[in-house]
Amino acid sequence: MSALAERRDLSTEETGWAVRETVAGRAPAVALAGFLAALRVKGETVEELFGVVEALLAAAIPVRVDRPCHDIAGTGGDGTGAMNLSTLAAIVAAGAGCTVVKHGGRAASSQTAGSADLIEALGLPLANSAEPCRGAGAGRFRYLFAPEVNPGLRHAVDARRGLGIPTIFNLAAPLINPARPEHPVIGVADAGRVRMLAETLQRLGRRGLVVHGHDGLDKLTTTDVSEVWIVREDSLQQLVFDPTALGLPRAGPTDLRGATAAENAERARAVLSGRRGPLRDAVVLNAAAVIVAGDVTRTDFETRLEGGIRQAEEAIDRGSAAAVLDDTREDRVRRDRQAGEVSP
Known part of the structure; x- marks a missing residue:
């Protein structure tokens, strides 16, 4: 604390030690705050x-x-009240053939329901982390409930809630999926911290995208342009992307707004059933980012993303995105039945 009081930066070892003390329950809430x-x-x-x-x-x-x-996950805290675009985009990308292991939790400070709330409202299971995620059939999509797979963070809840401001744990949240996805899309709400997330993702050895909507959205937005960082092992490439360049119409400020979990689930089912409009546009744009995240460069970004949009739209229109919901539910029923058969 003395170093921070003097505004001196900490080392990786020092912040790592603080986190280990926290997840072990040894850090008093006041000190952690x-x-x-x-x-x-x-x-x-x-x-x-x-x-x-x-x-x-x-x-x-x-x-x-x-x-x-x-x-695909974000830091949250963007204050836009947007619907759970990343969750829907993950489902659509799975329908397009990607293996997606989505990591998330319930709403904390968001004005709308969180990703876990939407998953439950859609009738999907919050996966048991001990189950292997196989990359075929129903295994194309799995949702990991953050409090289950990152249980030590429960010791930080009181300190974070008492502060009421975004902290380094919010910045870390989209990077701590224990499935360690090789090709993540990371959304950042704070424009001043986008490059920091890109450099951290690079240090983790991942190939992916880090994005920030100029409207404040921690996703690729359709209401404005977005800042994009293409992260590779040996390079970071930055660009500004305008979705109208690919024919997507500009959305209004309220077009992407979310609501309760039940209302969000109703809108999600409508999108997966083929309803067109601003929400579908934003979903297919972010699903396309998931599809191309591991293999895109600055020079071919728009071309590759356009192809990803077509794949996402096809996944919706041919019903394979909606089928992810049924497949995932059936997979859980099958696993539960098998577990019951082998239990003593």
Whole structure:
């Protein structure tokens, strides 16, 4: 704390130690709140964030995946009240053939229901992390409930709730999926921290995209342009993307707004059933980002993304995106039945 009081940056080892103390339940809430607030005021660094992410991944419950997988998740805190675009985009990308292991939780400070609330309203299971995620059939999509797979973070709830501001844990959240997706799409609400997330993702050895909507959305937006960082092992490439360049109409400020879990689920089913409009446009755009995240460059970004949009639209229109819901529910019933057959 003395270093932070003097506005000195911490090392990866120092922030990692603080996280290990936290997840072990040894950090008093008052001390943790002070630590998080001081980091926020000073401004977090890549070294500090990397230390937090590494420690949280080490403390997470392991998840087995039998092939490269994708995820799309954001830092939250964008204040837009937008619908759960990442969750719907993940389902559509799975319908297009990607193996997607989505990591998320319930709404904390959001004005609308969180991703886990939507998943439950759609009748999908919050997956048991011990189950292997196989990349075929129903295994194309799996939702990991963050409190189950990152249980140590429960010790930080009181401190974070008491502060009421975004902290380094919010920045770490989209990076701590224990399935360790090779090709993630990371959304960042804070324009000043986009590059930091891109550099941290690179240090983790991942190939993916880090995005920020200029309207504040922690996704690719259709109401404005978006900042995009293409992350590769040996390079970071930045660009500004305008969805109208690919024929997507500009959405209005309220077109993407979400509501309760039940209302969001109703709108999600409508999109998956083929209803067109601004919500579908935003969903297929972000699903396309998931599809191309692992194999795109600055020079071919728009061309590849356009192809990804076509794949996402086809997944909806031929019914394979909607089928992901049924397949995932049936897969859970089958697993539960098998578990019952082998239990003593």
